[in-house]
Amino acid sequence: xxxxxxxxxxxxxxxxxxxxxxxxxxxxxxxxxxxxxxxxxxxxxxxxxxxxxxxxxxxxxxxxxxxxxxxxxxxxxxxxxxxxxxxxxxxxxxxxxxxxxxxxxxxxxxxxxxxxxxxxxxxxxxxxxxxxxxxxxxxxxxxxxxxxxxxxxxxxxxxxxxxxxxxxxxxxxxxxxxxxxxxxxxxxxxxxxxxxxxxxxxxxxxxxxxxxxxxxxxxxxxxxxxxxxxxxxxxxxxxxxxxxxxxxxxxxxxxxxxxxxxxxxxxxxxxxxxxxxxxxxxxxxxxxxxxxxxxxxxxxxxxxxxxxxxxxxxxxxxxxxxxxxxxxxxxxxxxxxxxxxxxxxxxxxxxxxxxxxxxxxxxxxxxxxxxxxxxxxxxxxxxxxxxxxxxxxxxxxxxxxxxxxxxxxxxxxxxxxxxxxxxxxxxxxxxxxxxxxxxxxxxxxxxxxxxxxxxxxxxxxxxxxxxxxxxxxxxxxxxxxxxxx
Numbered sequence: 001x002x003x004x005x006x007x008x009x010x011x012x013x014x015x016x017x018x019x020x021x022x023x024x025x026x027x028x029x030x031x032x033x034x035x036x037x038x039x040x041x042x043x044x045x046x047x048x049x050x051x052x053x054x055x056x057x058x059x060x061x062x063x064x065x066x067x068x069x070x071x072x073x074x075x076x077x078x079x080x081x082x083x084x085x086x087x088x089x090x091x092x093x094x095x096x097x098x099x100x101x102x103x104x105x106x107x108x109x110x111x112x113x114x115x116x117x118x119x120x121x122x123x124x125x126x127x128x129x130x131x132x133x134x135x136x137x138x139x140x141x142x143x144x145x146x147x148x149x150x151x152x153x154x155x156x157x158x159x160x161x162x163x164x165x166x167x168x169x170x171x172x173x174x175x176x177x178x179x180x181x182x183x184x185x186x187x188x189x190x191x192x193x194x195x196x197x198x199x200x201x202x203x204x205x206x207x208x209x210x211x212x213x214x215x216x217x218x219x220x221x222x223x224x225x226x227x228x229x230x231x232x233x234x235x236x237x238x239x240x241x242x243x244x245x246x247x248x249x250x251x252x253x254x255x256x257x258x259x260x261x262x263x264x265x266x267x268x269x270x271x272x273x274x275x276x277x278x279x280x281x282x283x284x285x286x287x288x289x290x291x292x293x294x295x296x297x298x299x300x301x302x303x304x305x306x307x308x309x310x311x312x313x314x315x316x317x318x319x320x321x322x323x324x325x326x327x328x329x330x331x332x333x334x335x336x337x338x339x340x341x342x343x344x345x346x347x348x349x350x351x352x353x354x355x356x357x358x359x360x361x362x363x364x365x366x367x368x369x370x371x372x373x374x375x376x377x378x379x380x381x382x383x384x385x386x387x388x389x390x391x392x393x394x395x396x397x398x399x400x401x402x403x404x405x406x407x408x409x410x411x412x413x414x415x416x417x418x419x420x421x422x423x424x425x426x427x428x429x430x431x432x433x434x435x436x437x438x439x440x441x442x443x444x445x446x447x448x449x450x451x452x453x454x455x456x457x458x459x460x461x462x463x464x465x466x467x468x469x470x471x472x473x474x475x476x477x478x479x480x481x482x483x484x485x
Contacts, residue, residue, distance in 0.1 A: 004188050011184050012177055019176065023169040030165060034158045035136065039122055041074060041153050042138040046120075049079030049151050052092040076154040078103050078135070084146045086110055102129035104137050104152040111139060125152065133159040194223045198230070210238040254418050262304065265297035272297075310366075310439055324470055325364055327355045327396050331389055334368035338385075342376055351389035355396045356470045359447045367443050370436040371400040371463050379404030379460075395449075396469050401462040407455035415453050416441035440465075 073094045078101075080091035086106065095101040104125040111121050120140040127134050135152040142149065198214045205212050213234060217227035272290040328351045335349050357364070375385045379402045386401045407415065414420050419434040437453075440463075444451045448468055455461035 004185075004192055007188050008181065008184055012181055015180055016173070016177060019169075019173045023166075023173065026169065027162065027165060031158075031162055034161060035155075038136045038153055038155055038158060039138075042122065042136060042151055045073045045077055045079070045153065046138060046140070046149070046151050048073060049077070049092060050149065053079060053081045053090045074153050076101055076156075078150075078152040080150040082148040082150060084148065086148070089147075102127040102154070104128070104135035104150075106137070106139075106150070110148070124155070127154070191223075194227070198223075198227065205234065210234065210241060262301060265301040265304075268297040269294050269301075304435070308435070322358050323361065324356050325359050325361045327357050327364065327398070327467070328353060328389060330361065330365055331368055331387065331398070334365060334372055335387055337369070338372045338376060342381075344382055345376065346382070346384040347372075347387065348384070349387045351387075352391055355389055355391055357396050357447070357467045358470045359467070360443075363443045364447070367440050367465065368398075370440050371465070374436055374463070375400055375402040375404070375461075378402075391469060394469055395466045398465040398467070399462055401460060403460040406457045406459050406461050407453065409457060412453040412455055412461075416451065437463075 075094065075096050075098060077094040078091070079093075081089045083089055086108070091103075093101050093103070105128050106125060111123055120138050122136065122138050125135050125137045133156045134154070136155050136158075138149075138151040140149045140151075141147075194216055201212050201214045213231045214227045216224045217231050218224035219228065272294045275286065276290045331349065331351055335347055338345070339347055372385070372387070375383075379385075383402055383404050385403075386399070388397075388399045388401075390397050416437050418438040420438075441451050444465055444467065449466050451463065451465045453461060453463050
């Protein structure tokens with residue numbers, strides 16, 4: 001059963017119940033009111049009926065009033081005087097010229113009445129004629145005289161009124177329910193149309209089209225708020241699927257690049273091993289060359305594997321060690337290491353005093369070492385390198401700039417991808433595996449910072465790292481800068 005049908009049936013059931021309760025209450029109230037009027041007529045008719053009966057004026061409580069018109073009794077009013085066994089002694093009917101006047105049929109035995117001469121019993125009794133619907137009977141006993149007074153008033157009009165009321169209530173209830181069913185069906189169909197549209201959209205989304213959005217999506221109605229919530233959920237799902245697809249693509253590319261990079265040294269090792277097997281072992285010069293190249297390729301492959309392991313650990317999402325690190329001291333050490341390795345290269349350092357960040361000392365040293373190694377390896381010998389460290393807006397800003405050939409146009413945003421090479425013709429012996437800057441980006445991101453590259457072809461390249469300064473360092477006043485050349 002559909003939701004529309006259930007709502008309609010529930011609404012009609014509630015309205016039908018309400019109409020039934022209202023009809024019963026109306027019918028009961030009107031019936032009580034009409035019977036009270038009939039009972040009042042019975043009480044008013046008791047004395048005229050008694051006076052109309054033979055010997056009735058001798059009954060207790062009945063007085064012969066002065067002459068004059070007697071009260072008008074309802075047509076068909078019946079009165080009788082019975083003995084204690086129920087035999088009619090005398091009777092009177094107020095027919096007003098009508099023929100075939102009906103009389104009430106008393107039950108046998110007669111209803112028990114109080115023994116007090118002033119008390120009476122009132123009940124309904126059937127009619128002796130099919131043309132009458134019944135009587136309202138007042139029965140009063142006179143134990144002291146052994147007599148019973150019966151006064152009856154026909155309730156035909158009362159019964160007809162109540163039957164007419166029942167017919168009107170039934171007809172009105174049917175019409176109201178029919179009109180309500182038609183109106184409710186149209187309203188429910190209109191109000192549920194947005195849900196049907198949402199269901200259709202959900203079907204398209206389930207088929208794989210995550211760009212679809214449900215309507216309506218507005219805060220004014222419950223369905224609109226549901227649409228807003230669904231659209232927000234769909235946006236998050238779409239973003240999650242896009243990130244998942246991007247991650248899978250990066251993983252596939254990473255594995256392909258790693259396989260390609262590792263295949264080269266393995267091929268070299270296998271080739272020199274084949275040379276050794278084919279007779280290089282008998283020639284000291286060839287043997288020395290083969291062993292040296294196998295050792296170099298093995299060492300280079302080991303470095304590449306270590307870098308891949310570093311990237312894998314950084315990609316696990318584990319938080320780095322959070323300890324105060326003096327970035328100025330780390331930078332001085334890194335620059336000193338490069339100067340020792342390349343004494344012919346001019347490296348200038350301009351660093352603020354005691355710039356402290358929170359992080360991992362080893363990983364931050366690796367960032368500086370990789371940036372300086374990148375500048376040294378990708379620029380001609382003797383090319384100057386400028387290193388600066390300053391504080392700005394609560395961040396430590398580290399810049400490594402060279403005056404080399406720079407990066408090709410549009411390549412600055414790609415240099416931090418694993419295995420990326422700005423110059424495809426660059427050999428692996430001079431250019432590395434392309435993992436250094438990827439490691440830099442991963443470490444800086446784990447430390448809550450950012451790294452960016454800026455370059456113009458022929459004007460060199462500048463790499464800028466921004467890291468949050470530790471609070472105790474950020475509150476220290478600027479005390480100058482140290483310049484080392």
